[in-house]
Amino acid sequence: MAGSETPRPETSVGRRTVPLSATVEDARRLFGSDWATVVARAFRWMVFARSFDARMQGLQRQGRIGFYGAATGQEAVNVAVGLLSRPEDWIAPGLREQLVALVRGHPVSSYVDHLFANARDPALGRNMPCHPTARDVHYLSMSSVIGTQITHAVGLGYALRLRRDPGVVFAFFGDGATSANDFHAGLNFAGVWGVPVVFCLTNNQWAISQPVERQSATATLAEKAAAYGIAGRRVDGTDFFAVAEALRAAIGLAREQKLPSLLEFVVYRMTPHSTSDDPTRYQPPEFLAAAAAHDPLERLGDWMRANGLAKAAEVETVRADCDSEIRRAIESAEAVPPPDPESLFRDVRSPLPKERSRSQEVS
Amino acid sequence: MTELTLVQAVNRGLFEAMRQDPDVLLLGEDIGLNGGVFRATEGLQKEFGAERVIDTPLSECGIVGTAIGMALYGLKPIAEIQFMDFIYPAFDQIVSELAKFRYRSGGQYPCHVVIRTPYGGGIRGGLYHSQSTEAFFCHTAGLKVVVPSTPADAKGLLLTAVHDEDPVIFLEPKRIYRSVSGEVPEGDHRVPFGVARTAREGSDVSILAWGAMVPTSLEAAAKLADEGISAEVIDLRTLVPLDEAAVLASVEKTGRAVIVHEAARNAGFGAELAARIAEKALYSLRAPIARVTGYDTPFPYALEHLYLPTPERIESAAREAVRAG
Numbered sequence: 225m226a227g228s229e230t231p232r233p234e235t236s237v238g239r240r241t242v243p244l245s246a247t248v249e250d251a252r253r254l255f256g257s258d259w260a261t262v263v264a265r266a267f268r269w270m271v272f273a274r275s276f277d278a279r280m281q282g283l284q285r286q287g288r289i290g291f292y293g294a295a296t297g298q299e300a301v302n303v304a305v306g307l308l309s310r311p312e313d314w315i316a317p318g319l320r321e322q323l324v325a326l327v328r329g330h331p332v333s334s335y336v337d338h339l340f341a342n343a344r345d346p347a348l349g350r351n352m353p354c355h356p357t358a359r360d361v362h363y364l365s366m367s368s369v370i371g372t373q374i375t376h377a378v379g380l381g382y383a384l385r386l387r388r389d390p391g392v393v394f395a396f397f398g399d400g401a402t403s404a405n406d407f408h409a410g411l412n413f414a415g416v417w418g419v420p421v422v423f424c425l426t427n428n429q430w431a432i433s434q435p436v437e438r439q440s441a442t443a444t445l446a447e448k449a450a451a452y453g454i455a456g457r458r459v460d461g462t463d464f465f466a467v468a469e470a471l472r473a474a475i476g477l478a479r480e481q482k483l484p485s486l487l488e489f490v491v492y493r494m495t496p497h498s499t500s501d502d503p504t505r506y507q508p509p510e511f512l513a514a515a516a517a518h519d520p521l522e523r524l525g526d527w528m529r530a531n532g533l534a535k536a537a538e539v540e541t542v543r544a545d546c547d548s549e550i551r552r553a554i555e556s557a558e559a560v561p562p563p564d565p566e567s568l569f570r571d572v573r574s575p576l577p578k579e580r581s582r583s584q585e586v587s
Numbered sequence: 588m589t590e591l592t593l594v595q596a597v598n599r600g601l602f603e604a605m606r607q608d609p610d611v612l613l614l615g616e617d618i619g620l621n622g623g624v625f626r627a628t629e630g631l632q633k634e635f636g637a638e639r640v641i642d643t644p645l646s647e648c649g650i651v652g653t654a655i656g657m658a659l660y661g662l663k664p665i666a667e668i669q670f671m672d673f674i675y676p677a678f679d680q681i682v683s684e685l686a687k688f689r690y691r692s693g694g695q696y697p698c699h700v701v702i703r704t705p706y707g708g709g710i711r712g713g714l715y716h717s718q719s720t721e722a723f724f725c726h727t728a729g730l731k732v733v734v735p736s737t738p739a740d741a742k743g744l745l746l747t748a749v750h751d752e753d754p755v756i757f758l759e760p761k762r763i764y765r766s767v768s769g770e771v772p773e774g775d776h777r778v779p780f781g782v783a784r785t786a787r788e789g790s791d792v793s794i795l796a797w798g799a800m801v802p803t804s805l806e807a808a809a810k811l812a813d814e815g816i817s818a819e820v821i822d823l824r825t826l827v828p829l830d831e832a833a834v835l836a837s838v839e840k841t842g843r844a845v846i847v848h849e850a851a852r853n854a855g856f857g858a859e860l861a862a863r864i865a866e867k868a869l870y871s872l873r874a875p876i877a878r879v880t881g882y883d884t885p886f887p888y889a890l891e892h893l894y895l896p897t898p899e900r901i902e903s904a905a906r907e908a909v910r911a912g
């Protein structure tokens with residue numbers, strides 16, 4: 225897979241996407257004899273995510289959900305972590321990793337309940353949409369504060385190591401988060417302690433309106449790992465095979481040697497920052513053209529068609545299947561009322577012996 | 588029972604907690620090899636090893652952030668912040684994360700971290716080794732805020748904190764770390780949260796205090812007694828949860844309230860106490876509620892004796908309340 229580490233391959237000329245360089249042999253080496261099934265599953269999840277993002281952005285515009293932050297263009301990373309992580313592993317998500325929870329088995333319907341902030345939302349509608357909690361798949365609860373989860377992941381890794389448990393922690397964050405204090409503290413503690421953490425830095429080249437060049441003066445973000453004495457690597461995050469290969473190595477290091485590493489996945493943010501954002505104010509139009517050439521879904525689909533998996537890569541068939549699942553979840557979630565007013569006062573603290581409900585009694 | 592100083596009692600409490608439960612671990616700056624800059628963690632690393640008594644890099648955000656991660660996995664971390672004045676790099680982690688994990692996850696992720704930190708003035712520490720900013724934390728739903736004033740309470744409240752399920756900010760009055768000593772029960776001594784202590788009974792005026800201001804208030808009460816004024820001193824012990832019933836009962840009995848704290852006056856925890864008394868015991872009051880506090884200035888170095896409430900300032904507030912009605 226030579227070239228898989230090239231950060232930003234030049235924009236495609238006359239071709240729709242930049243072809244993936246992996247061979248069938250590479251796929252077999254990565255995923256075993258079952259490689260075709262794994263690749264088909266990955267493709268299905270990418271189609272699912274693409275449909276889901278489009279549908280939810282639409283619902284937000286119609287005022288049916290309050291907010292949505294898409295991860296369009298970042299699917300290869302999320303799907304690969306979802307597929308390569310094990311149940312005993314942990315996810316400390318950033319802003320755009322909800323798909324990891326779904327691939328790890330969190331019910332789509334439950335996530336949609338969360339987006340509608342209804343009474344069935346496992347977190348009772350307390351967080352804004354796209355901030356799910358999914359303990360069933362070891363997916364931490366997220367705040368909106370950029371970077372804070374990075375140190376949590378390190379503490380969790382320390383706890384796993386202390387108890388001699390086998391899990392690995394995946395900490396997700398964006399290029400903007402590399403400027404935040406928790407990034408520095410987290411990677412520094414990780415280096416000093418030695419913990420089974422894979423830092424997944426999804427460099428989508430933007431932090432709202434700020435291009436990555438204005439976020440950091442280093443040539444790459446991966447090279448920051450050297451400052452903390454840990455392994456760092458830059459990866460084409462829209463190449464499913466390159467992502468999987470880099471993850472395999474980092475997971476091995478974490479699982480066998482309890483050592484952290486930093487993976488910088490270079491991807492393209494193909495949508496606005498969120499439903500509250502207008503990128504025409506700051507993003508040059510060429511960016512979206514380059515992004516299209518590095519669409520992880522298209523790139524994987526093209527590869528499948530070229531390598532004997534054309535049937536599994538039939539987008540329309542896969543999409544129809546995903547769409548009906550999404551539609552059912554929406555219909556069901558929309559019919560559920562908002563959380564019970566009394567729930568406002570629950571979970572502020574551990575339940576009192578005699579659970580009380582008035583705010584004055586809570587403090 | 589053993590006679591111990593307050594800091595020794597903290598140390599015994601930590602030994603007890605770590606012996607009781609292998610999930611308890613300590614992390615902080617200089618707490619292991621060095622035993623803590625105030626020696627509160629003396630001997631613990633030797634006894635329990637460097638994996639459970641962790642000398643961390645110098646980052647409060649890192650200390651509290653990683654402690655949160657440990658707690659999410661089910662460990663019971665006790666983090667030390669070397670001085671309360673240096674807690675602000677961790678403020679985001681405490682306020683945005685620690686206090687809210689349980690709530691925002693719908694109860695899926697309780698997050699039980701105890702944060703111990705020496706606080707308060709009177710040690711010639713200047714602006715950055717003296718502050719009492721308990722109000723910041725009392726204002727944040729989800730945290731418990733504990734301030735012992737005696738060695739027995741230091742151990743007993745600490746053990747309750749470790750076995751609680753909620754995040755606890757445990758404020759240690761460093762000015763009286765060594766100047767106060769007392770009998771401390773052996774073993775698993777626990778003092779419940781939300782139960783104030785009547786440090787001295789009285790009938791003319793209620794002095795409400797916590798931490799290092801309790802001995803100062805007791806000194807004032809002793810002098811007032813010489814003048815024939817009977818002052819009751821209530822040691823709140825925990826600000827959150829607050830023993831509101833004890834505060835109201837005392838004020839209803841005496842009809843006068845003097846609130847004492849080292850922190851600046853504006854929006855200090857005394858304001859909350861005054862409001863609660865006004866809301867619920869106004870008709871029992873015979874005099875305006877008085878506050879004896881630090882000033883609305885940064886904490887000074889050369890003039891700290893003027894900044895900190897003294898027995899004299901408390902006495903004159905109490906006298907005035909008694910004169911008023």
Ligand SMILES: Cc1ncc(C[n+]2csc(CCOP(=O)(O)OP(=O)(O)O)c2C)c(N)n1
Pocket residue numbers: 319320368369370397398399400401402428430431432493497
């Ligand atoms: C501490 C903090 N500051 C500012 C914000 C507002 N904000 C939300 S997302 C964002 C940009 C994040 O960029 P990046 O880390 O690259 O993640 P991306 O959105 O690109 O996935 C900002 C500034 C925030 N949520 N938290």
Ligand SMILES: [Mg+2]
Pocket residue numbers: 398399400426427428429430431432
């Ligand atoms: Mg970004």
